[in-house]
Amino acid sequence: MKDMEVIDSHTEDISFSLSVDVIIPVYKPDLKFNRLIERLVKQSIKPNRIIILHTVEELTDSNQFVQKEKTEEALSYALSFNAPDCRIERIDIKKSDFDHGGTRNYGASLSQAEILLFMTQDAVPADVNLIGYLTRPFRDLKVAAAYGRQLALPKTSIIEKYTRQFNYPEQSYTKSLSDLPTLGIRTYFCSNVCAAYRKTVYDNLGGFVTRTIFNEDMIMAAGIVKAGYSIAYTAEARVYHSHAYTYGQQFKRNFDLAVSQQQFSHIFSAVKSENEGRKLVKQTLNYLMDKKLYQLIPGLILQSGLKYLGYIAGKNYERLPRPLIKKLSMNPSYWK
Numbered sequence: 001m002k003d004m005e006v007i008d009s010h011t012e013d014i015s016f017s018l019s020v021d022v023i024i025p026v027y028k029p030d031l032k033f034n035r036l037i038e039r040l041v042k043q044s045i046k047p048n049r050i051i052i053l054h055t056v057e058e059l060t061d062s063n064q065f066v067q068k069e070k071t072e073e074a075l076s077y078a079l080s081f082n083a084p085d086c087r088i089e090r091i092d093i094k095k096s097d098f099d100h101g102g103t104r105n106y107g108a109s110l111s112q113a114e115i116l117l118f119m120t121q122d123a124v125p126a127d128v129n130l131i132g133y134l135t136r137p138f139r140d141l142k143v144a145a146a147y148g149r150q151l152a153l154p155k156t157s158i159i160e161k162y163t164r165q166f167n168y169p170e171q172s173y174t175k176s177l178s179d180l181p182t183l184g185i186r187t188y189f190c191s192n193v194c195a196a197y198r199k200t201v202y203d204n205l206g207g208f209v210t211r212t213i214f215n216e217d218m219i220m221a222a223g224i225v226k227a228g229y230s231i232a233y234t235a236e237a238r239v240y241h242s243h244a245y246t247y248g249q250q251f252k253r254n255f256d257l258a259v260s261q262q263q264f265s266h267i268f269s270a271v272k273s274e275n276e277g278r279k280l281v282k283q284t285l286n287y288l289m290d291k292k293l294y295q296l297i298p299g300l301i302l303q304s305g306l307k308y309l310g311y312i313a314g315k316n317y318e319r320l321p322r323p324l325i326k327k328l329s330m331n332p333s334y335w336k
Contacts, residue, residue: 018114018135020196022047023107024121025098027055028067029074032122037078039125041086045132047117050088051107052078055098095333101208101216104192108199108207117196118217119239126151126238134196137232143174144202144229145221147195148237156242158293159300162284164242169235176230185271190221190231194239201229213334215260222267250303251310252330258314259329277308 022040026033040050054075075090082088091110093103108116115135130148137146149168152161167189180187195217205223208216221231245253261268281304288296310328317325326332 018138019112020045020047020115020117020131020135021049021051021111021113022117022119023051023053023104023111024119025053025055025103025107026075026121027057027095027098028071029078029121030070032124033074034077035124036119036121037081037088039128039130041081041083041088042128043125043131044128045135046086047131048087048113049111050078050086051110052088052090053103053107054090054092055095055103056092057095099210099212100214101212101219102210104216105207105210108202111199114199115196116199116202117194118192120193120241123150123193123239123241126240130194130237130239133234133237134194137174137234138196138198140174140230140232142176142228142230143232144198144224144227145190145195146232146234146237147190147217148193148239149233149235150191150193150241151238152242153240156244158288158296159284159303160242160244162287163280166280166283168233172233172235174230174232175225177225177228180225180271185268185273185276187225188218188222188267188271190217192217193241194237201227209264212263213259213329213331214256215264219260219264219267247303247306249330251306252328254307254310255314255317255328256330258311259317262315262317273311274308277304277311 024036037050040047052075054071079088079090091107093106097103104118107118115138117131117134134146134148137143149170150164151168152164156164175183175187177187197220201224202220205220205227207220209219212219224231257273261273281300284300285297288294288300313320313328317328320328322335326335329335
């Protein structure tokens, strides 16, 4: 794919002797998934195993049979890279059994590696040094998690590109509980799009929370920080990952985000997401003004307004009727 050329294919001297397993929940994989597997097996530091947790959907119409054929083709392609030094395994899971935290925990239970690297099926490594850079912070025994930098695809909208730059800057840093007064909710920020965890700490904390609609990574990150460990943002570990959400999808995503924060209010009540959201909107507006992209400002205002409305609705989901909640959520199956 020309949209995702390897930025740098030379191998850095970043070797580190911790074993790594990659765990990837997969549902209706596409070309990005193929590219992900291709680049994982070419890493300068190879994972011991790549565990593919494939969510199986019951077939009800002819269109789903076509999708099944595409899925099986993608999975067969991934398994074709299976090798003694990098084993690739497929495990099928019923759709009714899928859970953002629980499914990942199941994958982790199959691993004996020292580092668990969780990725999503649409995160494509930018070069061959992703795993090397992402594991390097674990030389510090206080570091229990590290997450990578997400780069926007070239065809992504300008606003989405700026959002990626805001959330994933060029400078690496490490954060701990002492940073909470200054970083606020960003202290707990961690994304399972591409995040590695020290397995001993992961197991001691009980893994990801189960039965959650969203945000299992930030809930785990909060537990890590409160247990006295650090989290490393590793900007050198880069993946291509961005979305082209519609306004309605933005609303629904923020609805689910707020639901998760409300359900785990003991973690999030003391750190307000709204502050970070306002900061993002203000800086994006200034960026568009500086670049004289005035025609994009109405879209930013509409998008930001709908995201905020989705967030407020999610915060008050307990007052809403269940049929309405299903319509407002990006994950209606969660509410069954």
